Amino acid sequence: MTNRAVTEKTVDLATGRDGDGHAAVEIATEAGRLLLDHRQKLAVADADPAEIRRAADRLSHEYIVGALADRFPGDSVLSEEGADDLARIGAERVWIVDPLDGTREFGELGRADWAVHVALVERGRLTVGAVAMPAPGVTYSTSDAPTPAAPSGGAPKVVVSRTRRPEPVMAMADALGAELVEMGSAGAKAMAVVRGDVDVYAHVGGQYEWDSAAPVAVARAAGLHVSRIDGSELVYNRENPWLPDLLICRPELAGTVLEVLAR
Numbered sequence: 001m002t003n004r005a006v007t008e009k010t011v012d013l014a015t016g017r018d019g020d021g022h023a024a025v026e027i028a029t030e031a032g033r034l035l036l037d038h039r040q041k042l043a044v045a046d047a048d049p050a051e052i053r054r055a056a057d058r059l060s061h062e063y064i065v066g067a068l069a070d071r072f073p074g075d076s077v078l079s080e081e082g083a084d085d086l087a088r089i090g091a092e093r094v095w096i097v098d099p100l101d102g103t104r105e106f107g108e109l110g111r112a113d114w115a116v117h118v119a120l121v122e123r124g125r126l127t128v129g130a131v132a133m134p135a136p137g138v139t140y141s142t143s144d145a146p147t148p149a150a151p152s153g154g155a156p157k158v159v160v161s162r163t164r165r166p167e168p169v170m171a172m173a174d175a176l177g178a179e180l181v182e183m184g185s186a187g188a189k190a191m192a193v194v195r196g197d198v199d200v201y202a203h204v205g206g207q208y209e210w211d212s213a214a215p216v217a218v219a220r221a222a223g224l225h226v227s228r229i230d231g232s233e234l235v236y237n238r239e240n241p242w243l244p245d246l247l248i249c250r251p252e253l254a255g256t257v258l259e260v261l262a263r
Contacts, residue, residue, distance in 0.1 A: 018143070020120050020127070020128045021128050021130070021141055021142055021143050023068075023071050023072070024118045024119070024120065024128050024129065024130035024141060024142075024214075025130045025132075025139050025141045027063075027064055027067045027068065027071075027118050027130075028064075028116045028117070028118040028130040028131065028132035028139055028141075028214075029116075029130075029132050029134075029139045030063065030067070031060045031063050031064050031099060031116045031118075031132065032115075032116045032132040032133070032134030032139070033134065034059055034060065034063055035056055035059070035060055035100060035106065035116070035134055036134050036135070038052070038055065038056050038059055039052075039056070039106065039109070042107065042109055043109065049107050050107075052107065053100075053103050053104075053106060053107045056100055056103070056106060057080075057081050057099055057100050057103060058081065059099075060081075060099030060100050060116060061079055061080075061081035061082060061097075061099040063099075064079065064097050064099055064116075064118065065077055065079060065082060065097075068095050068097075072093070072095070074093070075091070075093040075094065075095055076088035076091040076093065076094045076095070077094070077095045077096075077097065078094060078095070078096045078097070078209065078210065078237070078241060079096075079097045079098075079099060079210065080097070080098050080099065080208065080210045080211075081099050084241070086239060088237060089237065089238075089239055091237075092122060092123055093120065093121070093122050094120070094121045094122075094236075094237045095118065095119065095120055095121075096117075096119045096120075096121060096209050096210050096213040096214070096236060096237070097116075097117055097118050097119070097210060097214075098115075098116070098117035098187070098210040098211060098214070099116060100114065100116065101114060101115045101116065101117055101185040101186055101187045101188075101210075101211065102114030102115060102184045102185025102186075102187070102188060104184065105184035105185055105188075111135070111184065112133065112135035112136050112188075113183050113184035113185055113188035113189075114133075114134075114135070114184060114185045114187075114188065115131050115132060115133050115134075115185050115186075115187030115188055115191070116131070116132040116134065116187075117129070117130075117131055117187055117210060117211075117213065117214035117215065118130045118132075118214055119213035119214035119216075119217050119236075121213070121236045121237045124235070124236070124237060126213060126216060126217050126220075126234075126236050127142075127217070128141075128142050128217060129141065129142045129213065129214035129215070129216070129217025129218050129221075130142070130214060130218070131187045131190070131191055131214050131215055131218055133187070133188065133191060140191055140194060140218045141218060142217050142218055142220075142221040143221075147223060148196065148222060148223050148224060148250060148251070149195075149196030151199075151250070151252070154179075155176075155177050155178055155179050156176045156177070156178045156179070156199040156200060156253060157178060157179045157180075157181050157197070157198040157199050157200070158172070158173040158176065158178040158179070158180055158181070158198065158199065158200045158201075158202070159180075159181045159182075159183050159189045159192050159193070159198040159200070159201045160173070160180050160181065160182060160183075161182070161183075161184075162182045162183070162184065164205065166204045166205050168202075168204050168229070168261055169202050169203075169204060171260065171263070172200075172202060172257055172260045172261055173200075175256075175260040176200070176253075176256065176257070176260070178199075178200070181197070181198050186203065186207065186211045186212060186215060186246075187214065187215050189201045189203075189215075189248075190212075190215030190216070190218070190219055190248050191215065191218070193219060193224060193248050193249065193250070194218060194219055194222045194224065199249060199250050199253060200247075200248075200249040200250070200253060200257055201246070201247070201248045201249065202229060202245075202246070202247050202248075202249070202257065202261065203229075203245055203246040203247075204229060204244070204245045205244065205245070206242075206244045207242075207243055207244055207245070207246060208241045208242055208243060209236050209237070209238070209241040209243050210241070211243075211246075212234065212243060212246050213236050215248070216234055216246070216248070219248045223251065224248055224249065224250065224251065225247065225248070225249050225250070225251045225253075225254035226246075226247070226248050227247050227254075227258075228245055228246065228247065229245040229246070229247050229258070229261045230245075230258075230261075230262065231258045231262075234246070247261070
């Protein structure tokens with residue numbers, strides 16, 4: 001565990017790439033700290049919440065890109081908030097980052113379900129990821145992957161959006177007899193599966209590579225099933241970063257979930 005504010009805890013879950021893994025943790029965690037400081041401006045009566053959220057995206061993006069450039073000057077970066085340099089397609093190492101995942105939740109004081117994503121793709125393979133959840137002070141990463149928690153024995157829990165309930169996801173939840181758990185950002189949902197708080201996170205209808213790269217890296221390191229909703233592999237650092245669907249779930253549920261989603 002690296003030294004950081006006493007209110008923060010680092011949960012290492014990685015693949016043995018210590019230098020890259022530690023850098024991902026430190027950068028994601030520090031970006032989260034900056035966002036928490038910035039969020040305090042929302043409490044100012046005359047602050048424009050929309051501008052606070054836009055400024056937060058820029059602040060985190062600029063910090064992460066700068067930190068990566070300082071540590072890894074030869075690497076490429078794909079960020080939700082940055083211009084896409086397609087030279088990354090031929091690069092051996094590409095960092096894929098979401099400076100603020102769950103901007104809506106960030107803008108609601110008291111909500112903790114937003115995150116910062118930092119992931120590394122090497123020669124087309126997702127190798128390192130860190131998901132910082134600044135409000136509770138936890139950063140999950142791809143080192144020392146834990147064994148998934150034992151099944152609870154009750155009805156499976158499916159994490160869903162507060163605002164969108166796509167029919168395929170709801171049909172899958174019905175087929176499982178699942179309990180629904182509402183949550184905000186993609187990173188928060190994925191880490192809920194990693195922690196064992198829920199059993200399934202399925203997304204359809206639109207995401208980009210930065211929405212899922214770091215969460216998928218962490219979930220895979222934790223021994224969870226990760227794929228597209230048709231069971232195919234999640235591929236990163238493509239020319240078009242649109243990656244519209246995702247499944248993260250307990251491995252023993254994967255077959256049933258994929259079968260229902262395929263109907």
